[in-house]
Amino acid sequence: EDKVVQSPLSLVVHEGDTVTLNCSYEVTNFRSLLWYKQEKKAPTFLFMLTSSGIEKKSGRLSSILDKKELFSILNITATQTGDSAIYLCAASYTGNQFYFGTGTSLTVIP
Amino acid sequence: EAQVTQNPRYLITVTGKKLTVTCSQNMNHEYMSWYRQDPGLGLRQIYYSMNVEVTDKGDVPEGYKVSRKEKRNFPLILESPSPNQTSLYFCASSLARPGTEAFFGQGTRLTVV
Numbered sequence: 001e002d003k004v005v006q007s008p009l010s011l012v013v014h015e016g017d018t019v020t021l022n023c024s025y026e027v028t029n030f031r032s033l034l035w036y037k038q039e040k041k042a043p044t045f046l047f048m049l050t051s052s053g054i055e056k057k058s059g060r061l062s063s064i065l066d067k068k069e070l071f072s073i074l075n076i077t078a079t080q081t082g083d084s085a086i087y088l089c090a091a092s093y094t095g096n097q098f099y100f101g102t103g104t105s106l107t108v109i110p
Numbered sequence: 111e112a113q114v115t116q117n118p119r120y121l122i123t124v125t126g127k128k129l130t131v132t133c134s135q136n137m138n139h140e141y142m143s144w145y146r147q148d149p150g151l152g153l154r155q156i157y158y159s160m161n162v163e164v165t166d167k168g169d170v171p172e173g174y175k176v177s178r179k180e181k182r183n184f185p186l187i188l189e190s191p192s193p194n195q196t197s198l199y200f201c202a203s204s205l206a207r208p209g210t211e212a213f214f215g216q217g218t219r220l221t222v223v
Contacts, residue, residue, distance in 0.1 A: 042214035048211055090212075096207060096209075096212075097141075097155075098212055102152035
């Protein structure tokens with residue numbers, strides 16, 4: 001059965017800490033791995049990863065994909081309270097459909 | 111502005127009263143889908159559509175209907191809502207081409223009492 005599993009489910013850190021969020025996937029006809037950030041409402045797109053070993057970076061956020069071991073990580077350095085959100089991982093497959101994980105809830109406290 | 115628009119944003123209804131949640135996108139995307147989000151279960155796909163007049167079931171289609179008569183619109187219909195359909199619903203759209211991301215609507219918080 002196809003699935004996307006994220007860990008941890010929930011994380012509480014202090015401002016300035018570095019966090020690593022994990023996403024493993026088993027999806028038939030896998031195309032790419034996507035990360036989204038969900039604050040109060042709609043998920044907003046962060047990264048798409050298609051190739052193994054190539055890091056994508058945006059400010060304090062970065063992500064990498066390992067297609068051999070079927071996982072991806074999302075790193076956030078020097079966390080801020082504005083990083084508090086649910087982070088969703090999704091695997092796209094055949095055509096352009098998506099399987100989503102359950103998300104990691106990150107809380108950054110001052 | 112490129113966007114996916116859902117309405118209503120909040121809805122409280124009674125068991126058995128038919129309702130429709132509308133979704134419209136202005137990006138000429140072929141692919142549209144509906145998800146529900148529940149605590150601990152993440153986003154689960156209800157229905158999707160690859161193009162006009164082409165729809166198919168996702169992982170949790172029971173109790174829902176959809177239609178795709180126009181490319182931009184993809185309404186979600188609950189013919190006889192039940193309390194277990196209380197959830198946060200998202201519409202999403204994307205190009206059918208692999209390697210493109212999905213864009214989400216703002217969500218509809220539905221409560222069925």
